[in-house]
Amino acid sequence: MTDHELMWRIAGGSGDGIASTSQNFAKALMRAGLHVFTHRHYPSRIRGGHTYTEVRADSEPVRSRGDGFNCLLALGDSFARNPQEDAYYGNEEVKPLAENLDELNEGGVIVYDTGLLDVDEIPNFEERVEENDWHVYPLNLREIARDHGREVMRNTAGVGATAALLGIDLQYFEELMAEAMPEEILEPNVEILHYTHDMVKEEFEFTHDLRVPEGSHDEEQVLLSGSDTIAYGAIDEGCRFIAGYPMTPWTEVFTIMSQALPELGGISEQVEDEIAAAALALGASHAGVKAMSGSSGGGFALMSEPLGLAEMSETPVVLVEAMRAGPSTGLPTKPEQADLEHVLYTSQGDSNRVVLAPGTVAEAYEQSRLAFQLAYGYNIPVVLLYDQKLGGELMNVPASHFDREPNADLGAVTTEEELEEAPHGPGGKFHRYRYDAEDGVSPRSIPGQKGGHFLVTGNEHNQAGHIDEDPTNRVTQMERRMSKLDGIREFLDGQSTQTYMGPDEAEYGLVTFGSQQGTVREAVERLNDAGHSVKGIGVSDMMPYPEAEMTEFLESVDEAVVVEMNASGQFRGLTQKELGRFGGKLSSLLKYNGEPFEPAEIVAGFEASIDGEDVPDQQTTYVPAAGD
Amino acid sequence: MSAFTAIGEDREIDREEFTPTLEPQATWCPGCGDFGVLKALKQSMPEIGRNPDEVLLVTGIGCSGKLNSYFESYGYHSIHGRSLPIARAAKLANPDLEVIAAGGDGDGYGIGGNHFMHTARENHDMTYIVFNNEIFGLTKGQTSPTSPKGHKSKTQPHGSAKDPIRPLSLALTSGASYVARTAAVNPNQAKEILTEAMQHDGFAHVDFLTQCPTWNKDARQYVPYIDVNDNDDYDFDPTDKGDAERMATEAERSLYEGEVLTGRFYVDSERPSYQEEKQAIGEMPEEPLAERYFDDDYEWERTHDMFLDRHK
Ligand SMILES: Cc1ncc(C[n+]2csc(CCOP(=O)(O)OP(=O)(O)O)c2C)c(N)n1
Numbered sequence: 044m045t046d047h048e049l050m051w052r053i054a055g056g057s058g059d060g061i062a063s064t065s066q067n068f069a070k071a072l073m074r075a076g077l078h079v080f081t082h083r084h085y086p087s088r089i090r091g092g093h094t095y096t097e098v099r100a101d102s103e104p105v106r107s108r109g110d111g112f113n114c115l116l117a118l119g120d121s122f123a124r125n126p127q128e129d130a131y132y133g134n135e136e137v138k139p140l141a142e143n144l145d146e147l148n149e150g151g152v153i154v155y156d157t158g159l160l161d162v163d164e165i166p167n168f169e170e171r172v173e174e175n176d177w178h179v180y181p182l183n184l185r186e187i188a189r190d191h192g193r194e195v196m197r198n199t200a201g202v203g204a205t206a207a208l209l210g211i212d213l214q215y216f217e218e219l220m221a222e223a224m225p226e227e228i229l230e231p232n233v234e235i236l237h238y239t240h241d242m243v244k245e246e247f248e249f250t251h252d253l254r255v256p257e258g259s260h261d262e263e264q265v266l267l268s269g270s271d272t273i274a275y276g277a278i279d280e281g282c283r284f285i286a287g288y289p290m291t292p293w294t295e296v297f298t299i300m301s302q303a304l305p306e307l308g309g310i311s312e313q314v315e316d317e318i319a320a321a322a323l324a325l326g327a328s329h330a331g332v333k334a335m336s337g338s339s340g341g342g343f344a345l346m347s348e349p350l351g352l353a354e355m356s357e358t359p360v361v362l363v364e365a366m367r368a369g370p371s372t373g374l375p376t377k378p379e380q381a382d383l384e385h386v387l388y389t390s391q392g393d394s395n396r397v398v399l400a401p402g403t404v405a406e407a408y409e410q411s412r413l414a415f416q417l418a419y420g421y422n423i424p425v426v427l428l429y430d431q432k433l434g435g436e437l438m439n440v441p442a443s444h445f446d447r448e449p450n451a452d453l454g455a456v457t458t459e460e461e462l463e464e465a466p467h468g469p470g471g472k473f474h475r476y477r478y479d480a481e482d483g484v485s486p487r488s489i490p491g492q493k494g495g496h497f498l499v500t501g502n503e504h505n506q507a508g509h510i511d512e513d514p515t516n517r518v519t520q521m522e523r524r525m526s527k528l529d530g531i532r533e534f535l536d537g538q539s540t541q542t543y544m545g546p547d548e549a550e551y552g553l554v555t556f557g558s559q560q561g562t563v564r565e566a567v568e569r570l571n572d573a574g575h576s577v578k579g580i581g582v583s584d585m586m587p588y589p590e591a592e593m594t595e596f597l598e599s600v601d602e603a604v605v606v607e608m609n610a611s612g613q614f615r616g617l618t619q620k621e622l623g624r625f626g627g628k629l630s631s632l633l634k635y636n637g638e639p640f641e642p643a644e645i646v647a648g649f650e651a652s653i654d655g656e657d658v659p660d661q662q663t664t665y666v667p668a669a670g671d
Numbered sequence: 672m673s674a675f676t677a678i679g680e681d682r683e684i685d686r687e688e689f690t691p692t693l694e695p696q697a698t699w700c701p702g703c704g705d706f707g708v709l710k711a712l713k714q715s716m717p718e719i720g721r722n723p724d725e726v727l728l729v730t731g732i733g734c735s736g737k738l739n740s741y742f743e744s745y746g747y748h749s750i751h752g753r754s755l756p757i758a759r760a761a762k763l764a765n766p767d768l769e770v771i772a773a774g775g776d777g778d779g780y781g782i783g784g785n786h787f788m789h790t791a792r793e794n795h796d797m798t799y800i801v802f803n804n805e806i807f808g809l810t811k812g813q814t815s816p817t818s819p820k821g822h823k824s825k826t827q828p829h830g831s832a833k834d835p836i837r838p839l840s841l842a843l844t845s846g847a848s849y850v851a852r853t854a855a856v857n858p859n860q861a862k863e864i865l866t867e868a869m870q871h872d873g874f875a876h877v878d879f880l881t882q883c884p885t886w887n888k889d890a891r892q893y894v895p896y897i898d899v900n901d902n903d904d905y906d907f908d909p910t911d912k913g914d915a916e917r918m919a920t921e922a923e924r925s926l927y928e929g930e931v932l933t934g935r936f937y938v939d940s941e942r943p944s945y946q947e948e949k950q951a952i953g954e955m956p957e958e959p960l961a962e963r964y965f966d967d968d969y970e971w972e973r974t975h976d977m978f979l980d981r982h983k
């Protein structure tokens with residue numbers, strides 16, 4: 044983090060183009076040589092309602108939303124003005140301005156649309172501006188847009204204005220607009236952009252000193268979300284079949300895949316429910332195609348039975364679980380990490396599945412590929428667990444990160460030549476579930492292969508797949524299926540999939556999983572800068588659990604705080620269960636208000652933990668260690 | 672060369688190839704109607720010229736689901752009610768396979784009712800056999816969606832207050848392009864209908880009347896039956912949907928009054944199958960997707976080359 048970093052927030056009504064405008068803003072800054080990170084906040088409704096997106100940009104890599112923000116572009120909520128006004132409660136009209144002031148940092152810059160927002164409706168506006176040393180630039184963006192094009196182009200006017208105030212070259216916006224817009228709307232947009240930019244420069248005396256930082260990249264960058272990278276990882280690993288049913292935030296992965304697969308000669312199916320979706324993925328996989336499905340909490344609950352069938356039948360499949368706040372429908376558009384236990388333990392019987400939880404946009408690509416490698420290499424279901432935050436945030440990643448060989452290897456399958464040699468039971472039934480399989484992995488045949496027919500069943504079965512309740516057979520098959528997890532653990536240990544932060548030697552540890560990794564990394568850096576001795580670990584293997592690595596990490600520190608977005612400390616619980624100790628060393632810093640952590644909250648939580656004080660921020664909760 | 676050489680093999684098929692030499696542990700009760708389905712299915716395999724390695728039989732859970740244990744082929748004994756989504760995806764992945772789904776009336780019309788409606792609607796090219804014994808067999812005789820109104824069981828001691836499901840009408844209105852009913856007691860017709868259903872290019876639904884002598888002793892053995900296609904009293908055209916709907920309604924009503932009407936109720940050979948529709952709009956490859964994974968020469972695309980420009 045440098046002193047000059049920009050944390051720009053654009054706020055308005057849902058459906059007013061906040062997402063696309065902020066995406067272009069982030070891309071323009073990336074093209075200008077900066078590192079960017081976006082954080083999205085939106086309510087669970089389609090039109091109207093308050094929404095914002097933050098774009099944080101710096102010459103140094105940025106890995107989290109940061110603390111608060113320093114530049115606000117408050118567009119009006121156009122929908123709040125339409126005839127349905129009665130349908131609203133509270134003062135919706137001024138929300139894009141009023142709602143965002145609490146988190147605006149001291150010395151911050153405000154641009155707002157006087158055509159839709161009236162500061163007189165905001166209590167103590169003048170006093171607050173004075174107190175916080177904010178710099179306010181009122182502009183009738185609505186009128187400008189209407190005069191030079193159409194009212195919906197207010198966004199462009201706002202971007203032109205902030206570009207002038209922050210010193211961003213318009214060229215980048217123009218290029219992006221030219222790439223995306225048809226001629227007839229491109230022209231007025233470009234005009235509005237320049238007009239507002241020049242007007243702001245001429246008419247205002249700039250009292251603020253926030254300017255966009257300068258930066259450059261050594262190599263070409265791309266701007267991607269976690270949903271993008273999960274989809275791309277799957278595609279590069281040869282996944283050509285997806286089945287799903289929409290549910291926020293999983294819908295993003297589903298949409299990206301549905302648009303990409305036909306281009307690649309693959310198949311996407313939107314089906315009647317999530318049970319069907321997971322079952323379709325099993326059917327396609329069984330027939331010899333790399334397949335995935337997925338959902339969010341409630342939909343994943345419906346997949347519980349097909350997931351168990353995949354375990355028992357050893358049908359490889361990748362299921363994606365995009366967490367949002369629960370229980371039940373919960374907060375549909377807000378992040379939480381409270382489905383960990385659901386994903387680990389759902390479905391009947393002893394689990395023999397793999398659960399991976401990527402921590403960053405770049406890592407999501409790798410873990411998505413890894414998920415397919417494990418699923419097909421070991422004939423086991425793999426759940427890729429992430430959350431609304433990781434799925435929706437955009438980050439720049441070097442394009443070279445994705446420059447890798449595709450891998451469409453179907454994994455543990457036989458060929459017809461091998462089938463000729465393979466053991467068969469009476470009736471020519473192929474021994475699909477061999478007792479003597481190496482690492483527990485007994486290769487499968489694919490329907491249509493000569494000499495390969497066998498029976499798949501969710502019942503316990505013998506080597507040929509016939510239902511079999513013999514106790515010895517039961518124990519042998521159970522142990523073989525479970526033993527695959529040992530092989531997978533060994534394989535993963537060789538890959539070092541956990542992420543380490545800070546110095547090798549430190550007094551304290553911060554432990555996290557999934558999407559909080561970047562924020563924890565930033566907190567670790569800040570704490571060390573402030574003279575604390577702290578290191579961090581971002582864990583991505585939930586099952587099988589990285590026992591050796593975690594034991595080593597926890598033994599090396601005096602105390603550790605587990606940072607997670609849920610109320611019950613699920614990952615801390617898993618760690619204690621898996622390692623069978625460290626109860627006295629592990630405390631929890633929890634957040635479950637529907638917003639991800641900010642780095643300062645982790646810093647404050649950590650400091651409170653070592654001082655034995657209460658956490659100052661009401662939005663996070665500190666739970667001390669239980670004692671051994 | 673195909674990675675699936677069993678498919679399309681040109682030779683005489685003997686129905687005994689479909690009989691497991693190992694006596695399965697799963698055993699149906701003596702006199703169970705399910706044996707009739709098994710027999711008809713085995714007999715129809717040589718007719719359609721398919722061998723055990725190119726047939727995928729997906730079943731649900733129930734006595735009916737044990738069909739796999741008696742039938743030698745690629746088999747998928749799945750979970751209660753879910754045979755259809757598994758089967759239809761397998762067919763999309765490799766359309767060269769002969770895909771058959773089968774299950775009971777509880778499995779197919781109860782817990783899997785939603786999938787039934789949607790698979791019919793999409794007109795997947797596959798055959799769906801429902802063992803309709805008007806009872807839950809495997810869980811020991813509870814009322815099923817096809818049990819008649821007033822049917823008493825341990826879980827409905829006062830008799831069912833519900834009207835039974837009308838599977839033929841449901842299949843028709845949902846969009847199935849082939850709808851038939853046959854009975855275990857009528858082996859010749861059963862074989863003929865199953866053969867035709869498998870040869871049909873689209874979703875073929877066969878409501879197969881089977882008796883459950885163990886739990887549904889009161890139920891008729893579905894004799895005497897009448898083949899509506901062979902009887903002048905039922906003059907109707909199974910290619911006409913209106914006719915088919917009337918005939919199906921009649922058959923469903925009269926079944927509960929003791930008259931067993933069987934035969935083809937609807938045959939639409941014009942309607943394209945789902946996979947044809949999907950190929951027509953460019954959402955499904957012409958060659959079986961599954962083959963691609965065995966083709967060493969296939970050039971797998973990379974997102975780096977295809978999609979990253981959008982993100983620059
Ligand atoms: C999700 C689920 N619910 C319930 C069951 C228990 N169950 C097994 S078979 C069956 C009903 C079988 O009846 P039917 O489908 O008519 O088949 P039949 O046994 O008569 O052939 C039930 C309820 C189950 N296996 N899974």
Ligand code: SF4
Binds near residue numbers: 699705884886
């Ligand atoms: S219980 Fe009924 S359906 Fe099941 S095997 Fe026995 S007779 Fe057949």
